[in-house]
Amino acid sequence: MPPRPIDHSDCRSVSEILSRVGDKWTVLVVMTLKTAPLRFNDIKRAVGGISQQMLTRTLRTLERDGMVSRTVYPTVPPQVEYALTDLGQSLAEPVMQLGRWAQTHLGVIHDNRQRYDGSAT
Numbered sequence: 127m128p129p130r131p132i133d134h135s136d137c138r139s140v141s142e143i144l145s146r147v148g149d150k151w152t153v154l155v156v157m158t159l160k161t162a163p164l165r166f167n168d169i170k171r172a173v174g175g176i177s178q179q180m181l182t183r184t185l186r187t188l189e190r191d192g193m194v195s196r197t198v199y200p201t202v203p204p205q206v207e208y209a210l211t212d213l214g215q216s217l218a219e220p221v222m223q224l225g226r227w228a229q230t231h232l233g234v235i236h237d238n239r240q241r242y243d244g245s246a247t
Contacts, residue, residue, distance in 0.1 A: 146191065152184055156221050159209060165207055165208070166206060193217060
């Protein structure tokens with residue numbers, strides 16, 4: 127019996143989602159919001175090196191995908207708080223595992239890069 131053809135109809139959608147959740151800013155924002163909701167400037171301080179524009183874009187995309195909720199409090203000036211939704215929390219665990227893997231293997235990867243770069247010349 128010949129093998130069944132692979133259904134590639136979802137490949138583009140899956141690739142788009144993996145590209146979004148694998149983005150470095152998405153990873154850092156999800157890790158930052160894992161433990162508690164935060165205001166915009168608190169997130170910006172915690173995620174070093176991110177511009178205000180990039181943080182705004184990342185938060186909007188995560189909100190659009192249903193991974194982050196945005197709550198506006200009726201204060202003067204209005205306070206806005208961001209939190210991971212249940213979907214965002216479900217992403218946080220594999221993101222944290224990937225981060226732990228990277229930290230664990232950082233030295234080995236660095237050594238491998240140096241060895242490769244030295245032999246490539």
